[in-house]
Amino acid sequence: MYQDINLTIDNKIALIEINRPEVLNAIRVQTYQDLIAAFKEADASDDVNVIVLTGAGGKFTAGNDLSDLVAGDDIRQDVMDGVSGIFTTLSRVKKPIIAAVEKVAVGIGTTILLHCDMAFAGANTRFRLPFANLGVSPEGASSMLLTESVGPKIANELLLTGRFFDGSEAEKWNIINKATEDGQALEAAMSVAQDLVKQPLASLITTKQLLNVGNSEVIEEVVTDELEAFSLLLQSEDTQARINHLVNSSK
Numbered sequence: 001m002y003q004d005i006n007l008t009i010d011n012k013i014a015l016i017e018i019n020r021p022e023v024l025n026a027i028r029v030q031t032y033q034d035l036i037a038a039f040k041e042a043d044a045s046d047d048v049n050v051i052v053l054t055g056a057g058g059k060f061t062a063g064n065d066l067s068d069l070v071a072g073d074d075i076r077q078d079v080m081d082g083v084s085g086i087f088t089t090l091s092r093v094k095k096p097i098i099a100a101v102e103k104v105a106v107g108i109g110t111t112i113l114l115h116c117d118m119a120f121a122g123a124n125t126r127f128r129l130p131f132a133n134l135g136v137s138p139e140g141a142s143s144m145l146l147t148e149s150v151g152p153k154i155a156n157e158l159l160l161t162g163r164f165f166d167g168s169e170a171e172k173w174n175i176i177n178k179a180t181e182d183g184q185a186l187e188a189a190m191s192v193a194q195d196l197v198k199q200p201l202a203s204l205i206t207t208k209q210l211l212n213v214g215n216s217e218v219i220e221e222v223v224t225d226e227l228e229a230f231s232l233l234l235q236s237e238d239t240q241a242r243i244n245h246l247v248n249s250s251k
């Protein structure tokens with residue numbers, strides 16, 4: 001049923017795995033569509049109390065597929081719809097979401113963690129928000145959520161320089177709950193998920209709802225404003241040349 005992700009349900013836990021390991025699980029239009037449908041399916045299923053998000057092949061995701069960002073106006077609009085769709089969906093999911101991250105979490109691979117209720121990552125995971133480096137601007141409400149999470153000075157540093165950071169920095173800055181030994185993030189996420197499924201679902205849902213009261217409207221507004229800016233910058237000649245250069249140099 002899904003092309004770019006796997007969805008498995010066991011013991012009240014839905015495991016959503018991005019499955020494009022040959023490109024470090026880069027997210028193309030189809031992947032967004034699959035992720036949106038899988039989160040909605042898991043949230044609606046009576047067999048699911050908790051959702052775990054991870055990537056295949058021991059990697060999380062290298063972010064948006066770069067080739068989609070230089071594939072012309074129609075694909076660019078599909079990407080914008082996909083990005084907007086996944087963040088709107090995540091802001092409305094009622095059940096707890098836990099992310100398990102290894103090796104790479106770049107671009108939307110990092111910003112999506114700001115929308116998960118908990119996250120665990122291998123200590124040597126390479127996190128990065130390279131929006132300015134690519135010639136675009138922040139997405140996923142990260143201009144707001146990152147500042148709330150890490151404080152303005154670190155958010156400025158991460159979003160303006162686009163430097164890499166690792167699991168221990170991500171833990172220190174509350175982007176993840178804990179940096180695990182490399183290769184152990186999924187086990188850590190599943191262990192918490194197994195604890196959560198012992199609690200009544202109504203309590204999990206109500207607690208999540210109270211913790212996030214009023215957030216989804218604000219998040220959806222910021223996501224939309226950011227995507228307008230992102231899309232404008234993406235169309236510029238300089239940005240298209242930068243991304244084309246990256247795409248062609250990896251061929």
Ligand SMILES: C/C=C/C(=O)SCCNC(=O)CCNC(=O)[C@H](O)C(C)(C)COP(=O)(O)OP(=O)(O)OC[C@H]1O[C@@H](n2cnc3c(N)ncnc32)[C@H](O)[C@@H]1OP(=O)(O)O
Nearest residue numbers: 022023024026062063064065066083104106107108139250
């Ligand atoms: C709205 C959302 C926006 C965003 O998410 S913006 C962010 C977009 N993402 C990026 O800019 C990341 C681009 N990728 C990288 O910078 C590097 O990768 C990493 C630092 C993540 C990892 O580097 P290394 O471990 O040396 O792996 P490798 O050889 O670069 O990649 C392995 C294969 O994966 C393909 N790949 C990696 N990232 C992407 C991507 N984002 N889109 C499409 N393909 C990607 C490569 O090309 C290559 O493929 P081949 O083996 O055929 O040469």
